[in-house]
Amino acid sequence: MHLPEDPETPLQINIVPMIDVVFAVLAFFILSSLFLTRDEGLPVALPGAETAETQAQRQVVVTLNAEGETFVGNRAVADEQLLEAIQTLGTLADGGLVVIRADQAVSHGRVVAVMDRLRSLPGVQLAIATDAGQAPDSP
Template sequence: MNMRYFERRKARIEIIPMIDVMLFLLVFFIIVTLQMIPNAGVSLQLPTASQTDQLPHPKFIVNVLPDGTMKVKDQVVTPAQLTAMFAADGNPAQTEVTIAADKTTAFQNFMSVIDAARKANVTDIGIAAQPVPDGQP
């Protein structure tokens, strides 16, 4: 007589808890990655304009301080270094540059950034400005 007290069952892999763990890990890594992206800038008083458009996030943001100092990614650069940086990006026609100049910055310092971009054959140049608050001219 062959009696079985314990019935042998085929092993099953439960997939629902595995999906829960994978989604938790995915959310965790997304949050960690977003906090690793530097989102620092230079405090500037941007000029205002009545006609402003939202620009896509550019490859380079050049901050021009009131004393004429140029900063890219928290590094002080010269116009020659700017030209080299833009040229090293690869395809100058696809390089997007936004210039954020303080409203008290001399126009010559602003033009130095444009000259550096043009020497590197960059054609997609944006200018940062704040929209005029409603009710003001």
């Protein structure tokens, strides 16, 4: 009995599965890097504090720059519109955190006035941003 010989097919490297794996790994790193970015916001000279801690919960950033302007996120708002601008973000529904990033040239009274206004929001927690690891400037 004579069996026909199988013609040898040339060897091939199928790269489609390798491309799928590379794209899956790439998508993982892109998505994970989106969660690692910090929102520094607008440039202000923050005061230093040796005991500063990083906050990990949902937060809204209110910035007070040296020129006296107030920002919620990156959007400029008037003092009368501050609470409304924060409420439209909707992140403070169940006890979110409002971080106040005040330039060190902003007067203490201005920061206290903004904090007083923000405390009227129900369940709000306030924090003041500082440069971590730096000694506070001498008065």
